[in-house]
Amino acid sequence: MWLLPIALMATATVIAIPLSRYAAWIMEGQYRPPRLLAWFEKRLDNGAQTWKQYAGALLIFNTVLFIYGFVVLAAQPWMPLNPQHKGMLAPTVIFNSVASFMTNTNLQHYAGEVHLSNYSQIFFVIYNQFVSAAVGFCALVAIIRAFRGEKLVGNFFLDMWRVVMYMFVPAALISGVLFIQQGMPMTYHSSYQVSTLEPAAMGVTDNGQAKPQTIVVGPVAAVVPIKMLGTNGGGFYGMNSAHPLENPSAWTNFLTTLDMMIFPFTLVLLYGRMLKRRRHSWVIFSVMALLMIGTIVWAIYFDTLKPNPGLTAHPTARSFEIPNPSAPGGKRTFTVPAVAGLPVDQHLGNLEGKEMRFGISAGATFAAVTVDVTCGAVNCEHDSLNPIAALSPMTGMWLNCVYGGKGVGMINLLLFLIVGVFLAGQMVGRTPEYLGKKVGAREMKLAMIALLVHPIMILGPTGLFAATTWGTKAINNPGAHGFSEMLYQFSSSSANNGSAFDGLAVTTGFADNPNPPPTGKQWDIATGLVMLLSRYLPIIAPIAMAASLGYKKPTPFGLGTLRDDTPTFGCLLFGTIVIVGALLFLPVAALGPLAEHLGPIPFGG
Amino acid sequence: MIRHFSKSLCFIFFSVIILCGLYPAVLWLIGQGLFPFQANGSILTGPDGKPVGSLLIAQPFTKDEYFQPRPSAASYDASASASSTLAASNYLLRDRVARQLGPIVTYGGGPKAGQLVAPDIEAWFRQDHFAGQPHIVAQWADAHNALATAWVNSDPTHSQYVDAWAKAHPTVVAKWVKDNPDTPQPTAADLAVVFFETFSKENPGKFPSRVTSETGNRKTVTTIQPVSEGSDIQSIFFEMWRQDHPTADLRDVPADMVTTSGSGLDPHISWDNALFQLDRVANKWAGNLKRDPAKVRQEIYSLLEANAEAPMGGLFGEKMINVLNVNLQLRKRYGNPS
Numbered sequence: 001m002w003l004l005p006i007a008l009m010a011t012a013t014v015i016a017i018p019l020s021r022y023a024a025w026i027m028e029g030q031y032r033p034p035r036l037l038a039w040f041e042k043r044l045d046n047g048a049q050t051w052k053q054y055a056g057a058l059l060i061f062n063t064v065l066f067i068y069g070f071v072v073l074a075a076q077p078w079m080p081l082n083p084q085h086k087g088m089l090a091p092t093v094i095f096n097s098v099a100s101f102m103t104n105t106n107l108q109h110y111a112g113e114v115h116l117s118n119y120s121q122i123f124f125v126i127y128n129q130f131v132s133a134a135v136g137f138c139a140l141v142a143i144i145r146a147f148r149g150e151k152l153v154g155n156f157f158l159d160m161w162r163v164v165m166y167m168f169v170p171a172a173l174i175s176g177v178l179f180i181q182q183g184m185p186m187t188y189h190s191s192y193q194v195s196t197l198e199p200a201a202m203g204v205t206d207n208g209q210a211k212p213q214t215i216v217v218g219p220v221a222a223v224v225p226i227k228m229l230g231t232n233g234g235g236f237y238g239m240n241s242a243h244p245l246e247n248p249s250a251w252t253n254f255l256t257t258l259d260m261m262i263f264p265f266t267l268v269l270l271y272g273r274m275l276k277r278r279r280h281s282w283v284i285f286s287v288m289a290l291l292m293i294g295t296i297v298w299a300i301y302f303d304t305l306k307p308n309p310g311l312t313a314h315p316t317a318r319s320f321e322i323p324n325p326s327a328p329g330g331k332r333t334f335t336v337p338a339v340a341g342l343p344v345d346q347h348l349g350n351l352e353g354k355e356m357r358f359g360i361s362a363g364a365t366f367a368a369v370t371v372d373v374t375c376g377a378v379n380c381e382h383d384s385l386n387p388i389a390a391l392s393p394m395t396g397m398w399l400n401c402v403y404g405g406k407g408v409g410m411i412n413l414l415l416f417l418i419v420g421v422f423l424a425g426q427m428v429g430r431t432p433e434y435l436g437k438k439v440g441a442r443e444m445k446l447a448m449i450a451l452l453v454h455p456i457m458i459l460g461p462t463g464l465f466a467a468t469t470w471g472t473k474a475i476n477n478p479g480a481h482g483f484s485e486m487l488y489q490f491s492s493s494s495a496n497n498g499s500a501f502d503g504l505a506v507t508t509g510f511a512d513n514p515n516p517p518p519t520g521k522q523w524d525i526a527t528g529l530v531m532l533l534s535r536y537l538p539i540i541a542p543i544a545m546a547a548s549l550g551y552k553k554p555t556p557f558g559l560g561t562l563r564d565d566t567p568t569f570g571c572l573l574f575g576t577i578v579i580v581g582a583l584l585f586l587p588v589a590a591l592g593p594l595a596e597h598l599g600p601i602p603f604g605g
Numbered sequence: 606m607i608r609h610f611s612k613s614l615c616f617i618f619f620s621v622i623i624l625c626g627l628y629p630a631v632l633w634l635i636g637q638g639l640f641p642f643q644a645n646g647s648i649l650t651g652p653d654g655k656p657v658g659s660l661l662i663a664q665p666f667t668k669d670e671y672f673q674p675r676p677s678a679a680s681y682d683a684s685a686s687a688s689s690t691l692a693a694s695n696y697l698l699r700d701r702v703a704r705q706l707g708p709i710v711t712y713g714g715g716p717k718a719g720q721l722v723a724p725d726i727e728a729w730f731r732q733d734h735f736a737g738q739p740h741i742v743a744q745w746a747d748a749h750n751a752l753a754t755a756w757v758n759s760d761p762t763h764s765q766y767v768d769a770w771a772k773a774h775p776t777v778v779a780k781w782v783k784d785n786p787d788t789p790q791p792t793a794a795d796l797a798v799v800f801f802e803t804f805s806k807e808n809p810g811k812f813p814s815r816v817t818s819e820t821g822n823r824k825t826v827t828t829i830q831p832v833s834e835g836s837d838i839q840s841i842f843f844e845m846w847r848q849d850h851p852t853a854d855l856r857d858v859p860a861d862m863v864t865t866s867g868s869g870l871d872p873h874i875s876w877d878n879a880l881f882q883l884d885r886v887a888n889k890w891a892g893n894l895k896r897d898p899a900k901v902r903q904e905i906y907s908l909l910e911a912n913a914e915a916p917m918g919g920l921f922g923e924k925m926i927n928v929l930n931v932n933l934q935l936r937k938r939y940g941n942p943s
Contacts, residue, residue: 004921040619046612057609064613114685122625130624157612164620169628176632183661186629186636186644191684194648194656197932198942201665202681214684215659217646221636222629239686242867244661245646250916308864310693311702313851340851342703342844343710344860345877348923352698352864353688356675356873359921363867380867381688384698481692503690602696604751 001304001361005296008254008365009289012261019262020269026166027141027159027274037165044161048152051547054142055540057156058135062102062536065131069098072124082117083190089115090511092524099528101128103535104136104405106227106234106376106498107489109524113216113237115509118190125234126223130172133230133263134163136407139539140267143411144274146546147435153547167263168229175225175259183248184224185217192217220246228259231405233376233498241366241379242355253358253379257366260375264403267410275435279565284413287574291402292372295392299364303389304349309601313341318600336600350389353381364389371396374405376498383477383485383501387596390501391589394488397495398585399577400454405496408535411542412454413577418447418545420576424562433561436554446545450538455584457494457534461526462487462588470522476503478604484592493527494534649929652937658929659683663872666932669889670942672874672882674928675861676705679869686868700752700844702863707843708836713856722855723839726846731810731833735845742812745845746801753797764793766813766829767800777803804831812838876924879909879931890935893943908934 025031033041049057073094077087089097093109100107101124110116116125138159145153180186193212196202200210216237223236224246237243247253268288272281317338324332354363363380370377371393382393396402401412418434422444425432432439465471465486475482485501492499500506505517508524517523555561563569596603636644651657658664663674665681679687691698710722735741746753757763771778771793781791781799788795804813811831819825832838847853859877874882887902894901912931916922936942 043619044612044616046608053609056606057612060606060609061613061616064610064617068617111685122629123621126629127621127625131620156609157616160616161620165623169623172628173631177635180632180636180640180644183643183647185646186632187646188633189645192646192648192656192659194658195651196664197651197657197929197936198666198668198671201667213658213662213664213681215646215648215662216684219629219633221644222632237686237868239688239868239870242688243686244663244868244870244872245659248643248647248661250921254917254921308693308698308860310691310695310698338851340847342699342706342847343713343855343857344702344706344863345857346860348860348875350693351860352691352693353867354864355866355868355871356861356875356922356925357871357916359916360923362916362921378867381690383690383692384688386693476690477692477695479694481694484692501690502688503692596692596694599694601694602699603694604696 001300004254004359004361005293005300005365008257008261008369009293011258012265013289015258015262016265016269019266020273023167023266023270024273026162027270031162031166033166040165041158041161044157045155046157048155050151051142051146051153051543054153054156055543058139058539059536061156061160062135065102065128066098069102069124069128070094072127073097073120076117076120079117079119081119081122081188081190084117086115086117086510088511090508090513090516090520090524092521092528093508096524096528097124099531100498101125101232101234102132103496103531104132104230104232104374104408105493105496105531105535106232107493107500107527107531108234108238108498109506109520109527110509111238111507112235118188118218121218121223121236125236126219126226129223129226129230129232129234130164130168131160133168133226133232133406134160136405136411136539137163137263137267138407139543140271140407140410141274142543143414143546144271146543146550147275149550151551168226171229171259172225175229175255176221178255179224179252180221182252183245184221184252185245186219186221187217188219190218191215217245224256225259227377228256228375229263231260231264231373231375233370233378235377241377242353242381244355244357247355247358247379249357250359250362253362253366256377257369260373260377261369261403263406264373264409267407268403271410277435277565283565283567283570284417284573287570287577288401288403288413290574291399291577292369295368295372295396295402296365298395299368299385299389299392300361302392303364303367303386304361306349306386306389307344307346308350308352308386310352311342311344311346314339314601339602350384350386353384355379364392368392368396370499371495371497372402372404374400374409374495374497376492378499381502382488382499383503387481387593387601390484390488391593393499394484394491394589394593395581395585397491397497398458399581400495401577408496408539412450412538414542414546415447415451415538416577416580417573418443419451419580420572421562423576424572428560430560433555434549434564436557436561437549437552438555439549443545443549446541446548450541450545451580453534453537454494457530458487458490458585459588461530462490465490465522465526470519473518474505474523476505480592480595480599484596487588487592489523489527490530493530496531496535649933651933657933660927660930661872662929663870664929666928668942669885670893670939671932671935672879672886672926672928675871675874675878676863676865677869678865681870683870686870688867688869689865696749697751700749703844703847704840705863706858707840710843710858711856712854714854722843722846722853726839726843727834729846729849730812730838730842733805733810735849740802740805740809741842741845743802743805745842746798746805750798753801754794757794757797757800762815762827762829763813767793767796770800770804771796774803812841814838872927872929873925874928876909876913876926879926883909886935889942890939894939905935908938
């Protein structure tokens with residue numbers, strides 16, 4: 001049970017150490033590629049850029065990427081590799097998907113095997129997964145260079161090329177081969193029809209023929225490696241990594257989980273390596289590891305070690321008094337009767353929405369890790385997690401810096417770090433310093449802008465949707481859990497995570513869908529906007545902050561300097577993250593998962 | 606600006622060729638060359654040489670001769686995976702599980718150990734008292750309006766039955782319309798709750814259910830009639846029976862047997878689940894083949910043992926069985942089920 005998360009953490013750390021050395025070697029430009037690859041580099045390199053030019057190139061590239069994605073996805077009906085003649089997606093779904101994939105979110109308001117052809121899987125999904133992951137990576141590298149005081153922070157296009165071609169492609173090829181061997185399909189065919197072993201077990205058609213089972217296949221083993229390595233999370237199939245062809249065995253489950261961990265782990269160490277402050281980066285690494293272990297243990301404890309409370313006995317009746325002016329005495333009493341348990345052997349924990357082949361704690365572990373590194377792939381149904389266990393994935397998204405997404409997780413941590421340093425400075429009455437540079441009002445303002453986008457983009461829209469029929473018409477579970485579904489969707493959008501409580505009715509799919517979800521359009525547009533705003537503001541503002549800080553004169557190291565490579569500093573950072581996170585999100589946590597956990601179960605119906 | 610723009614286009618042009626052309630092609634070559642079985646979806650062939658399914662994808666089995674996979678929220682449709690998305694707190698989850706349990710649950714201890722609970726549920730249902738109050742069906746519809754409505758919508762014959770009832774009870778319908786002035790023309794689904802209330806009083810101890818009867822010339826006809834036994838009562842009312850008998854000692858059913866998987870296509874069942882089904886499967890084959898049930902059971906048990914697998918060789922989880930694989934071997938060994 002505990003072996004799986006321990007093995008994962010240990011392996012990912014062991015891989016991250018040499019990989020961070022390799023990544024630093026590549027990003028510092030020490031690798032001299034062979035002539036063919038060098039030719040490409042030469043075509044792309046238009047000279048070293050200042051931070052403003054770098055940020056500009058990043059934004060312009062993403063604009064072009066948006067147009068590319070829109071055109072590719074809208075062209076699906078006329079493109080090859082589409083034998084089932086899948087039609088046009090609804091316009092709002094195209095907008096949402098394009099925003100989702102270019103921001104590394106991969107929130108899917110469609111189901112892969114139903115709505116996308118293999119052409120779209122390759123040219124839209126795979127392409128965006130490689131490139132969007134690289135954008136965050138490059139942003140972090142630019143920040144590191146700015147912190148080093150370099151006026152020219154490198155060339156964006158050259159950086160992109162290096163990240164994609166020298167890191168992601170080789171890693172994806174290795175993973176892909178391992179995945180195929182385990183049973184992941186890799187073909188340009190799109191489906192096979194098989195007659196079932198028991199004839200007509202799938203039912204019969206109108207003219208009395210036994211229905212076949214249609215098995216959708218495709219270039220799954222090309223999508224999945226980069227889906228995990230790039231912490232994208234957008235699955236080939238609707239049910240993502242829970243689907244047996246997208247995650248055929250316990251081995252692939254281990255490897256996919258590992259794949260999504262290694263680059264976020266690596267980037268923290270890369271930060272230390274490139275700044276020549278390795279001890280400092282290990283302090284940050286330990287804080288993140290502690291938070292990750294916390295979320296994993298929480299999820300396993302409440303989901304794997306506890307049964308599904310919907311099926312168990314609740315032997316004592318409970319009464320609640322609720323103030324009500326119209327009732328006699330000003331109070332109404334609600335009684336929740338005692339409930340007898342159903343005869344179900346739940347020694348494996350909550351199995352609703354779990355698969356058997358991954359192992360006992362695999363669903364809970366994956367749920368925690370996938371949000372911590374903001375991957376968003378899922379190997380179990382998060383909507384059916386035990387109520388309080390679902391707090392673990394939500395916390396991961398709210399903090400958004402427990403290793404975090406490709407580059408942006410580390411960037412988010414820097415924001416918490418600056419706030420922490422500032423608070424510490426205030427407490428002892430000294431001007432706060434980071435990396436030997438004085439943190440001033442300008443840096444704090446930029447850090448706070450980036451930091452506050454996230455809670456505003458979660459709490460604002462959740463409130464709006466929960467108060468209107470936009471949200472209430474879309475939920476499929478009653479009570480507090482319905483609120484959790486809305487909250488999760490916006491948390492996932494704003495954290496650029498992409499996992500979801502799938503019960504929420506947002507899957508519009510095709511433009512000619514005869515029964516679209518009633519408020520699908522509103523969800524498409526709102527989450528699309530949230531994803532875009534929560535992606536680019538927290539990338540651009542920190543680059544500006546890093547430049548502002550990095551170009552200051554260094555102050556000499558003195559007795560009163562706050563050392564950033566000690567356990568004390570780790571505690572400061574940990575405390576800042578936990579306290580700021582709790583202040584922002586405890587109230588909604590109480591309305592959602594906590595209320596569901598403490599309230600009557602079963603509920604409604 | 607323009608420079609960044611042209612470099613962006615240049616980058617996209619180069620990288621599309623490599624990432625969308627070369628990269629999948631290399632994996633395709635390796636996959637098709639080295640692992641053709643896996644790369645094409647792990648398709649198994651049946652006794653007649655035709656493909657019968659994927660080793661990795663669950664397919665439905667209804668016959669007692671076969672092991673049955675976990676229930677599927679996707680109806681085993683491998684072209685549209687789905688999970689139930691039911692929260693633990695949602696009553697519908699408990700209801701779904703209880704309905705599945707009703708017909709298969711047995712007593713765990715006491716004088717009736719090993720016997721099915723189902724006949725007792727029917728006997729209790731005919732008494733028509735729940736929690737000391739009369740009329741079980743009326744109480745059920747009152748407490749769970751959504752389930753009552755779902756019953757009406759689940760089948761066209763159900764709504765026709767309610768429509769016919771509405772015609773025969775104009776006063777009840779008129780009273781309902783008076784209480785619900787917003788709905789002057791109620792549909793069958795609108796009337797679900799009041800229908801069950803009236804039905805329960807007119808037919809104590811009965812529930813409307815499908816009855817298939819034979820007409821003169823060998824044709825069968827299916828109608829809805831009030832019945833006092835059968836699988837509908839065993840499944841729908843097990844949960845209420847349980848609340849009336851909270852201390853009854855029941856044998857636990859393996860959880861994976863009554864919970865849906867994340868994809869709806871989970872090809873495995875737990876070892877406990879396989880053993881739970883073993884007696885049924887063995888007895889059925891023994892009856893078909895006119896052989897000693899104990900011997901057939903032993904054979905099938907060995908087959909299960911030979912085909913048991915575990916996540917990462919047991920490192921991360923417990924033993925489990927691939928349903929299609931085992932059923933295919935049963936089919937090859939014992940022939941076509943009756």
